[in-house]
Structures are given as structure tokens and as C-alpha cells.
Amino acid sequence: MSSSLSEKPTAGTYFSVAAVLLFFGLFLFYPLFYVFKKSFWVDGGVSFAFFRLMFESAVLRESIINSLLIAVWVTLISAAIGFVLATLMIKTDLPAKGFWGNMFLVPLVLPPFVGAIGVKYIFGRMGMINIILINLGVISERSPIDWLGAPFWGVVILEVMHLFPIMYLNVMGSYALMDPSLEEAARSLGARGLSLFRSVTLPLLTPGFFAGASIVFIWAMTDLGTPLLFEYRAVAPVQIFNAVQSTSENLMGYALVVVVLAITAVFFVTAKFVFARRRVEMAAFGRTSGSMVKLGLPLKALAAALLAVFVIMTMIPHISVVLVSFSQEWFMTVLPEQWSGGFYGRVFTHRMSSMSVRNSLALSGMTIVLVLLVGALIARILTRKKFRGKWVLDVCAMLPLAVPGVVLAFGYVQGFYGTAIDPRVNPVPLLVVSYAVRRLPLVVRALYAGFEQTSVTLEEASANLGAGPADTMRRITLPMIRANVLGAAILAFAFSMLEVSDSLILAMEEKFYPMTKAIYMLMARLGDGPMIASAMGVLGVILLAASLWGAQRLMGRRMGDLFRA
Amino acid sequence: MVSVEFRGVTKRFGPTVAVNDISLTIEKGELFFMLGPSGCGKTTALRMLAGFISPERGEILFDGHDVARTPPHRRNVGMVFQTYALFPHMTVEQNVAYGLKYRKVGAAERKTRVGEILERTRLGGLGTRYPSELSGGQQQRVALARALVIQPDVLLLDEPLSNLDTKLRVEVREEIRRIHNEFRITSLYVTHDQDEALSLADRMAIMRDGRIEQAGDPAGVYARPKNAFVAGFVGETNLMKAALSQSGGVTALDTPAGGVTIPQQVPGGAREVEISVRPESVRVCDPEYGAVRGRILAVSFFGSTAKLDIRLDSGFEIRALALGAGRRWKKDGAVGVTLEAGDVVVLE
Numbered sequence: 073m074s075s076s077l078s079e080k081p082t083a084g085t086y087f088s089v090a091a092v093l094l095f096f097g098l099f100l101f102y103p104l105f106y107v108f109k110k111s112f113w114v115d116g117g118v119s120f121a122f123f124r125l126m127f128e129s130a131v132l133r134e135s136i137i138n139s140l141l142i143a144v145w146v147t148l149i150s151a152a153i154g155f156v157l158a159t160l161m162i163k164t165d166l167p168a169k170g171f172w173g174n175m176f177l178v179p180l181v182l183p184p185f186v187g188a189i190g191v192k193y194i195f196g197r198m199g200m201i202n203i204i205l206i207n208l209g210v211i212s213e214r215s216p217i218d219w220l221g222a223p224f225w226g227v228v229i230l231e232v233m234h235l236f237p238i239m240y241l242n243v244m245g246s247y248a249l250m251d252p253s254l255e256e257a258a259r260s261l262g263a264r265g266l267s268l269f270r271s272v273t274l275p276l277l278t279p280g281f282f283a284g285a286s287i288v289f290i291w292a293m294t295d296l297g298t299p300l301l302f303e304y305r306a307v308a309p310v311q312i313f314n315a316v317q318s319t320s321e322n323l324m325g326y327a328l329v330v331v332v333l334a335i336t337a338v339f340f341v342t343a344k345f346v347f348a349r350r351r352v353e354m355a356a357f358g359r360t361s362g363s364m365v366k367l368g369l370p371l372k373a374l375a376a377a378l379l380a381v382f383v384i385m386t387m388i389p390h391i392s393v394v395l396v397s398f399s400q401e402w403f404m405t406v407l408p409e410q411w412s413g414g415f416y417g418r419v420f421t422h423r424m425s426s427m428s429v430r431n432s433l434a435l436s437g438m439t440i441v442l443v444l445l446v447g448a449l450i451a452r453i454l455t456r457k458k459f460r461g462k463w464v465l466d467v468c469a470m471l472p473l474a475v476p477g478v479v480l481a482f483g484y485v486q487g488f489y490g491t492a493i494d495p496r497v498n499p500v501p502l503l504v505v506s507y508a509v510r511r512l513p514l515v516v517r518a519l520y521a522g523f524e525q526t527s528v529t530l531e532e533a534s535a536n537l538g539a540g541p542a543d544t545m546r547r548i549t550l551p552m553i554r555a556n557v558l559g560a561a562i563l564a565f566a567f568s569m570l571e572v573s574d575s576l577i578l579a580m581e582e583k584f585y586p587m588t589k590a591i592y593m594l595m596a597r598l599g600d601g602p603m604i605a606s607a608m609g610v611l612g613v614i615l616l617a618a619s620l621w622g623a624q625r626l627m628g629r630r631m632g633d634l635f636r637a
Numbered sequence: 638m639v640s641v642e643f644r645g646v647t648k649r650f651g652p653t654v655a656v657n658d659i660s661l662t663i664e665k666g667e668l669f670f671m672l673g674p675s676g677c678g679k680t681t682a683l684r685m686l687a688g689f690i691s692p693e694r695g696e697i698l699f700d701g702h703d704v705a706r707t708p709p710h711r712r713n714v715g716m717v718f719q720t721y722a723l724f725p726h727m728t729v730e731q732n733v734a735y736g737l738k739y740r741k742v743g744a745a746e747r748k749t750r751v752g753e754i755l756e757r758t759r760l761g762g763l764g765t766r767y768p769s770e771l772s773g774g775q776q777q778r779v780a781l782a783r784a785l786v787i788q789p790d791v792l793l794l795d796e797p798l799s800n801l802d803t804k805l806r807v808e809v810r811e812e813i814r815r816i817h818n819e820f821r822i823t824s825l826y827v828t829h830d831q832d833e834a835l836s837l838a839d840r841m842a843i844m845r846d847g848r849i850e851q852a853g854d855p856a857g858v859y860a861r862p863k864n865a866f867v868a869g870f871v872g873e874t875n876l877m878k879a880a881l882s883q884s885g886g887v888t889a890l891d892t893p894a895g896g897v898t899i900p901q902q903v904p905g906g907a908r909e910v911e912i913s914v915r916p917e918s919v920r921v922c923d924p925e926y927g928a929v930r931g932r933i934l935a936v937s938f939f940g941s942t943a944k945l946d947i948r949l950d951s952g953f954e955i956r957a958l959a960l961g962a963g964r965r966w967k968k969d970g971a972v973g974v975t976l977e978a979g980d981v982v983v984l985e
Contacts, residue, residue: 532689533722535709537787538739547735551726 085457088449089465095446096468099505100475103483104333110486111326122327132311132328138224139308140335143293146231150288151281153232154239162247164367166375175383178390180237181617183570184230185297185588186609187389189595189602191230192301194392223304231292233386238291239284246280286343287473290336294476297572297588301595308332309478309573316485316577325482333479340474390613397606415600415607424582425604428590431579435503435586436568440561443508447515447560454516455523469516472509477573480506484578499578503586506574511564518560518627522553559623566619570612587612638665638823639700639790641686646695648681655681657847658695663840666821670834672871673844679827682844683793686825688712699790710739715789715822719796721780723768729755729779730764736787750786758782758816774805778812785820792824798833810837831871835859843867859915864985868913875914875955881983882907890981893953894919895928897978911984918980919957921945921966927973931955936966947974 112118126132157176160166194200202216211217296309304310308328315325367375397415399408419425450469454462472480484502488494493501526549534544550557575586585593587608594605641663648656656678663669671679684690685697688709696703704712715736723732730751737747755761758778768776777797784792797813798806814837817824828834834841835855842852843866851863862868865876879892881903889898890912903910924930931949943966945957955974959966966972 527720527722529718529720529722530724532687532709533716533718533724533783534735535689536687536712536714536716537736537783538710538713539735540708540710540739543739548724 085453085459088453092446092449092453092465093468096471099484099509100468100471100480103480103487104475106487107326107329107333107479107483110323111330122323123331126324126327126331129324131306132324135306135308135311136328136331138306139293139332142224142228142231142307143289145228146235146292147285147289149228149232150236150239151285153236154241154243154284155277155281157236157240158243158247160375160379161244164375166367167372168376172379172383175379176240177237177620178383179233179386181613181620182234182390182393183297183572183588183609183612183616184234184295184389185301185572186393186570186591186606186613187230187233188226188298188301189591189606189609190389190392190394190396191226193396193602194388195226200392223299223302226302227295227298227304227307228292230298230389231295233389235288235291236386238288239281242280242284243277246277282343286340289339289343290474290476293336294332294478294573296478296576297592300576300592309476312478312482313573313577316482326486329479329482332476336476336479337474393606393609393613397603397610399603415603416611418600418604419607419611422604424585424590425587425594425608427583428585428587429608431585432569432587435500435507436565438500438504439507439511439568440565442504443511443515443564444519444557444561446508447512447519448557450512450516451519451523454520456528470513473513477506477510477571478577480509481574481577484574495578496580499580499584503574503578503584506578507564507568507571510571510574511567514567515560515564518556518563519553521627522556523549526552555626559627562619562623562626566616570616638821640665641791641823641825642696642698642701643682644696644698646682646685646692646697648678648685648690648693654847656685656692659844659847659849660695661842661849661852663823663825665823667839668817668824668826668837670838670841671825671827671844672829672831672834672841674829674870677844678847679844680795681847683795683825683827686791687714687716687793712791713787713789714791714793715784715787716793717777717780717784717795717797719799721768721776721800723776723779723783725768728765728767729760729771732768732779733764733783733786736783740787754782754786757819758785758812773801774809777801777809781813781816785816785822789822792820792822794824794826796828797826798828798830813837835871843870845870860980861982862913862984865911865913868982868984873916873956875916875919876984877912877914877953877955878909879912879983880907881910888983890983892976892981893929893951894949894955894974894976897928897976897981899978899981899983901983903983913982913984914955914976915980916944916956916958917960918977919955920975920977921947921957921959922973922975924971924973926975928975929973931972931974933966933968933970933972936968938966945972947972949974 111122112120114121157172161169161173166172192199196202198216202211205211206213206216294309296313299305299307299310300313305314308331311328312325312332315328395408398411398413400410400412400414419429447469450465454466454469484506485495488502489496495502530548530552531544534548535541539547569587571586572588575588576592579585579589582593591605591608594601594608643659643661645658645660646656647654647658659678659682671682673679681690685692688704688707691705696705698704699712724735727735733751733754734747737750742750751764752761755764758781760775760778760782763771763775763779768779771779777800780797794813798809801809810833813826817837826833826837838855840852840854841858843850843858845866851858851867858867859872862871862874868874868876877893879890882889882891883903883906886902887898888901888903889896890910892912894914921927929949929951931947933945934948934954935946937944941960943959945959945966946954947957948954957974
């Protein structure tokens with residue numbers, strides 16, 4: 073018999089719903105629809121001509137296959153790593169779990185795109201590793217090893233290093249939800265060891281597994297920044313990027329976007345609805361701590377050593393970017409010959425970088441306002457109102473998880489051509505909108521959790537004591553969900569500062585460059601460009617790390633939920 | 638102070654009818670109870686008075702005025718929520734003062750009135766605490782103080798004692814009685830606990846499946862339940878079939894526990910009816926003096942009373958409440974049983 077303050081939607085509700093739907097219609101469905109129309113509608117009729125052309129093009133065919141393979145490998149490797157780490161943490165008496173748990177999350181704060189800068193310095197032809205080997209006489213100066221010769225694996229490895237924490241968080245989440253008495257029951261019925269694991273534990277983990285996998289897959293398949301920095305052109309996102317850059321309208325670009333979207337959509341829907349449907353309702357009562365495998369001292373030492381090596385490996389990109397950002401002179405030596413902190417100053421004096429920092433701050437600030445407004449409307453309607461078809465809002469709010477940034481940005485550039493907000497003229501409105509759309513699932517989730525935790529009864533009590541809806545919102549609801557609002561705002565801000573694909577595609581003139589685009593452009597410049605770019609990257613990483621830490625403090629343990637599909 | 642009237646009120650949630658065409662009046666200053674099992678619609682009725690939900694059909698009248706279009710925050714109805722709904726980010730004082738701000742009470746007077754109500758609800762000295770720093774009983778009284786301080790026209794209590802342990806429950810029950818006697822605010826109290834209703838209510842309504850089964854003062858409802866549900870829900874009772882016959886203005890009943898002649902007139906002719914006899918109206922004596930004989934199956938001894946389960950020779954099992962410890966009731970002991978004719982109720 074739970075009914076809320078206004079179980080019947082009011083005029084205000086309908087207005088809010090209409091406003092939110094208009095937002096989605098204009099900035100999510102219209103650009104996608106436009107891309108579909110362009111790719112299927114030729115000379116007044118439906119045609120698959122562009123698709124045929126696309127598949128006849130060796131480069132595009134190869135690009136799609138490469139992107140798919142990257143996504144598959146990244147997902148498989150991340151899943152394996154995440155699963156092993158989570159199982160070690162939950163099922164064994166590994167020492168110093170708190171420390172390891174934190175270390176596993178460090179890679180989240182380094183966008184692989186930034187890490188790629190440093191990695192090039194370490195693994196380049198004249199990079200640190202080869203110089204060490206040359207100095208040791210292992211290889212000759214004339215034939216250095218081409219570590220990055222296979223950019224495919226460079227991209228895969230960098231993306232795995234960034235994305236495995238998402239799998240780790242999701243598997244941990246599933247373990248946390250699992251009622252240990254289920255395993256105990258299985259054990260009492262005779263299952264043990266591997267067969268127990270296979271018959272009970274693993275099936276119960278699958279929902280969390282696929283929730284994480286769908287995010288990782290889509291991310292890896294459509295990441296633009298990493299392959300661009302490795303100058304790996306034969307992948308779908310880079311081809312889409314090129315299609316936008318080219319002056320003549322490249323209609324195969326539309327077809328490519330449709331194919332990418334179709335692949336991600338299929339994967340997302342499969343993960344979400346086929347596997348999520350099997351989500352087992354876990355018992356909330358009588359939670360026991362479950363049983364742990366006792367590792368002997370040698371095994372403990374071995375595990376700790378392996379984890380240490382692994383953690384150090386995951387931090388190579390971080391360390392290398394920091395090194396580059398402080399290196400005055402670094403050529404043909406193991407470590408930089410001269411150190412300088414001056415590039416951090418240059419970030420704020422160099423024309424392009426300083427302007428980009430200002431642009432990013434302004435854009436991200438505006439994004440917060442927009443995304444909180446839309447997110448709060450949606451979260452409030454979802455938690456507090458009842459009407460038919462409400463699920464449509466829910467689906468819309470989560471859809472950006474399935475729509476890659478490159479696809480959306482491509483749609484914006486083409487769909488809003490010649491309008492008042494044409495990004496070729498002024499990308500600011502659409503940059504803000506695209507940042508907001510990309511962060512909407514996270515913000516809606518954070519606020520939804522806040523509204524859920526705040527009992528409707530408190531709002532009723534407030535109304536009962538004479539406070540109108542606006543006063544109740546201001547004095548009761550907002551103070552109660554303040555932590556979630558702040559946390560969501562901080563995360564939205566930090567992720568917007570480091571948003572790659574939208575920034576690279578939408579900002580075309582230097583005066584509009586956000587930080588990520590400036591980093592990309594500076595990398596290509598000779599002289600101190602890469603160092604300034606690295607310094608900017610490091611600053612961005614510090615900002616993101618601080619934001620994640622702050623948001624974690626504000627929202628507590630539930631933050632892991634925000635990174636699930 | 639106002640009177641409150643439900644006039645033909647119906648409320649549905651989807652396919653379930655939560656409240657089904659109820660009509661009743663709560664008089665000025667009355668402490669009225671709605672009593673019934675969970676899901677009977679009592680909370681829905683209460684929430685309609687608060688304005689959180691609106692009736693689908695029918696009217697709700699305060700002093701004869703329809704309040705359908707008055708939103709919750711303009712109704713001046715004080716409510717004590719089952720979970721208390723104290724604002725966790727506000728102190729006791731801030732919680733209690735909350736409603737006064739929306740009644741344009743000046744800061745000075747607000748302070749006086751908050752201090753006064755805290756004293757009267759025995760919360761003096763706790764004003765600067767946060768709800769989480771209070772015991773369950775104290776939280777309960779803050780909820781009560783917060784609802785009373787706005788001098789509401791109507792006070793609503795939604796299972797206010799259900800989150801307290803047994804001992805506190807009795808204490809707070811007395812507290813509520815004292816406060817109601819002092820303030821005399823028209824009140825609607827919703828509960829599934831018959832003890833609360835019987836001990837506190839001026840009048841009460843027994844509800845089932847969205848309908849009012851019977852309304853009246855507690856003693857009347859207890860003594861003259863209209864049907865088996867009310868008889869069973871309010872207090873304990875023996876239900877049995879009896880053959881009814883009438884002659885010369887006298888109604889005779891042939892029951893499993895012997896024949897009785899009851900003073901009241903029952904409309905209708907001779908037939909089989911269902912009757913209710915409270916345990917305390919089942920008299921137990923030595924075998925030779927009873928209307929029928931039986932054997933004791935079980936004894937629960939309470940000091941001043943003893944509850945006896947007796948199997949009559951006819952095979953019918955009956956429960957009796959015997960007063961005093963004068964007799965030693967023993968399991969398997971033979972007894973005689975007589976029904977108190979004046980207390981036998983013919984049910985609908």
C-alpha cells in the first residue's frame with residue numbers, strides 16, 4: 073500500500089516528462105535518426121549501397137574487424153584479471169587486502185589516451201626500455217626492438233590496464249551480494265572445490281560479470297583517443313573521426329557509424345536483458361562472512377609478489393607520463409638528462425593549453441548545471457511518481473551507456489549542420505550537451521540512489537507540517553541527498569574535463585579546444601609540445617583522482633554501483 | 638477543533654479496493670480508532686485525511702467543508718508517522734519548530750512554544766539532540782510534540798506504538814491518553830492492536846477488506862459484536878452454531894453448551910445461527926451444577942484468573958476464563974459448564 077505524495081502525476085510532472093523527452097529527442101534520438109536516414113535513404117528510397125561500398129573497402133572492413141577484436145580481447149583479458157583479483161580478495165586470506173583493493177582502482181584515474189603519451193617514451197624505438205637493453209649490450213643501437221610495432225596490442229594492453237578495475241568492481245559487487253549460505257547449502261549437499269565453484273558460485277557471479285563486460289566492451293570498441301595517439305588508423309573510431317574531418321561529405325562514414333552502433337547495441341542489449349534477467353535475488357538475512365581459503369605462507373608471499381609486479385605494470389603509464397612531464401631533455405638516455413617543473417607553468421602560459429584549460433573548466437561547469445538539472449528531474453520522476461510508461465524514461469537515461477561517444481559526436485556534427493548550434497561555427501552548446509548526455513547515466517544513478525534512501529515519509533511529514541513542495545525540496549529532500557548531488561557533480565565535472573571523443577570531434581577551431589583536444593594537438597608538435605601535453609595529462613589525472621576520492625567519501629561504498637551497466 | 642466526516646469514500650489502487658464506500662463521523666475532540674488487520678484499508682483512510690492520497694469517490698469533510706482540493710500542507714492536520722519520520726539532519730528543537738515556521742510564528746514565540754511542548758511531552762533538555770541520539774520512546778514523543786505544537790485541527794496517529802517494545806508500549810499508551818485528555822484534539826488513531834483500541838478509544842471502527850464492519854464505543858463493540866470477524870478480532874471468543882427458536886417474545890437457543898434463553902429479540906424465525914460467547918461468560922462449576930458436563934483439556938494459570946480449555950461431553954471444545962484462585966483447576970478434572978445467558982450474542 074505504498075503510495076507517494078502525488079501518486080497521480082500532476083501538471084508539473086507532465087511538463088517535466090515532456091521537457092526530458094524533448095531533451096532526449098533532440099540530443100539523442102534525432103542525431104542517431106539522422107545518421108540512419110543518411111545511410112539508408114538514397115535518392116528517395118531505401119538502399120544498402122553505402123553498406124556495400126563500405127564492406128568493399130578493405131580499410132573499412134579491416135577497421136571494423138580490428139575494433140571488434142580489440143573489444144573482444146580487452147573484455148576477455150579484463151574479465152580474467154578482474155575475476156582473479158576479486159576472487160583473491162574475497163575467497164582467500166590474502167594479507168593487506170585494503171592496500172591491494174586501493175591499488176587495483178588506481179588505473180581508473182588514468183585515461184589510456186593520456187597513458188599512451190608516456191608509454192611511447194618508454195617503449196618507443198629510442199625509449200627507456202630499448203636504451204637500457206642497448207646499454208646492457210643486449211641489442212644493437214642500429215636495430216632497436218619495435219615494441220609498438222603492433223599498435224593493435226599496444227591499444228589492447230593500454231585499454232586493459234584502464235578497464236580491468238571496472239570488471240574487478242563488478243565481480244566484487246556480485247560477490248558482496250551473494251548469500252554465503254547458498255555456498256554452504258551446496259557444500260552440505262556434497263559439492264566442494266571446483267565443482268562447488270562451477271555449479272553455484274560462478275552462475276551467481278554472471279550478472280555482475282556481464283554488467284561490467286558490456287561497459288568494457290563498448291568502451292574498448294569505440295575508444296578514439298588511444299588508437300589516435302598510437303597512430304593506429306585501421307580501427308572504426310579513427311575512421312569515423314576521419315570521416316568528420318574530411319571536407320567532402322563521406323557517406324560511407326554514416327554506414328560505418330550505423331554498423332558500430334548496431335554492434336554495441338546488440339552487445340549491450342544481450343548483456344542487459346538476457347543475462348540481467350537471470351539476476352538472482354540474493355537473501356538479505358543471516359549474512360555470514362562465508363568461508364575463505366587459507367593460503368600458506370609461501371603462497372601468500374607468491375601472491376603478494378605477483379600482485380606487486382602486476383600493480384607496478386599497471387602504473388607504468390602513470391609513471392611514464394609523470395616522467396615526460398618533468399623532463400627537460402630526454403633523448404637516448406634511460407632517464408631524462410635534465411629535469412624541470414617548468415612545463416606545469418607552461419600549461420598556463422602556452423596559448424593553446426592555457427586557453428584549453430579555461431575552455432574545459434567553463435564547459436565542465438556548464439555541464440554540471442545541465443546534467444544535474446536533467447538528472448534530478450529524471451531521478452525524481454522515477455522514484456516519486458507513478459504513471460504508465462515510466463520505464464521509457466529509465467531506458468532513455470541509461471541509453472547513453474550503449475551509444476558510443478564517437479557515434480553521438482558524429483551525429484551531432486552531421487545532424488546539426490547549418491543550424492544555430494552548428495559545431496563547425498560554435499561547438500560550445502553541443503560540447504556541453506554531449507558531455508551531459510554521456511554523464512547522464514552516472515548522475516541519474518547517483519541521484520536515484522539518493523532519492524531512494526530518502527524516505528517518502530519524510531517528505532510527507534514535511535508537507536503535513538505545512539511546507540509546500542518547494543520548501544520540502546529545499547529543506548528536507550536536498551539536504552538529505554546532498555552527498556549524492558555533490559558526488560555526482562564532482563564526477564560529472566572530472567569526467568567532462570577528460571572526455572575524449574566528443575572533444576576531439578566537436579571542437580574544430582583552436583579557440584574552442586578543450587584540454588583533451590589540446591593534448592592531442594600538442595602531442596603532434598615538436599619541441600616542448602609533448603611535455604606540456606604530459607603535464608596537462610598529469611594535472612587532469614590529479615583532478616580525476618581527487619574527484620573520485622572526494623566522491624567516494626561523500627557517497628560511500630555504493631560508488632562501485634555507478635560503474636555498472 | 639473540528640469534526641471529521643467520511644461520506645461514501647472509496648479508494649482503489651489498481652485492481653485492489655483499499656477503501657470501499659466508508660461513511661463515518663469523528664466528533665469534535667474525540668479519540669477515534671480504526672482497528673483491523675493489515676491491508677484492511679485503515680492506513681489508506683488515515684492518509685486520505687492527511688491529504689497524501691485523494692479519494693476516488695465520496696467526500697471528506699472537516700466541519701462540513703469538503704477538503705478534496707486542500708493540499709496536505711494547508712490542512713493543518715498533525716500526524717505521527719509509524720516510523721516517526723523525524724528529520725535526521727535536524728535537532729529535536731528544529732524538528733519541532735519546523736511546522737511553526739510555515740505558520741508564520743515569530744522566532745520568540747516559536748522558542749516559547751517549542752520549549753513548552755517539549756516540557757509537556759517530557760523532553761525538556763533534549764532539544765539540542767539529534768534524532769539518532771534518542772531512544773525509541775523519546776523519538777516517539779518528539780514525533781508527538783512535533784505534531785501537537787502546530788495546534789492541529791486533527792491529529793492522526795499511524796500505528797504509533799508498533800516500533801516500541803512491550804513495556805514502553807504500555808507507558809506511551811498512558812502518555813497518549815494523558816495528552817489527549819489535556820489537548821482534546823479530534824484524533825484518528827490507526828492500529829491492529831486491540832488492546833490499544835480498547836483501552837484508549839472513545840469510539841472505534843473495526844475494518845476488514847476496505848469496509849467498516851462495526852463502529853461504536855469499545856465496551857459496546859466488545860459486548861455486542863455484530864459478526865464472527867468482529868467477535869474474533871476484538872478480544873477472544875467462543876464461536877458456535879446454535880438452533881434458534883422463538884416463542885412469546887422469548888428467544889431460546891439450543892447450543893452445544895446447553896440451552897439458554899436470551900432476553901433480546903432476534904428478528905426472523907426459527908433457524909440455525911452462529912453465536913459468540915466470551916470466555917468470561919462461560920461459567921465453570923462442579924460437574925453436578927452445570928448445564929452440561931465436560932473435562933478440562935488444559936489450564937493456563939494467570940494468578941487472578943485461569944484460562945480453561947474444556948471438552949464437553951458432546952465433543953465440543955470451549956474456552957472459559959475463571960476468576961480467582963479459589964479452585965484448583967486440574968487437567969482431566971470433570972467440570973460443569975453453563976453459559977451466561979445475558980452475554981450470549983447472536984451474530985449476523
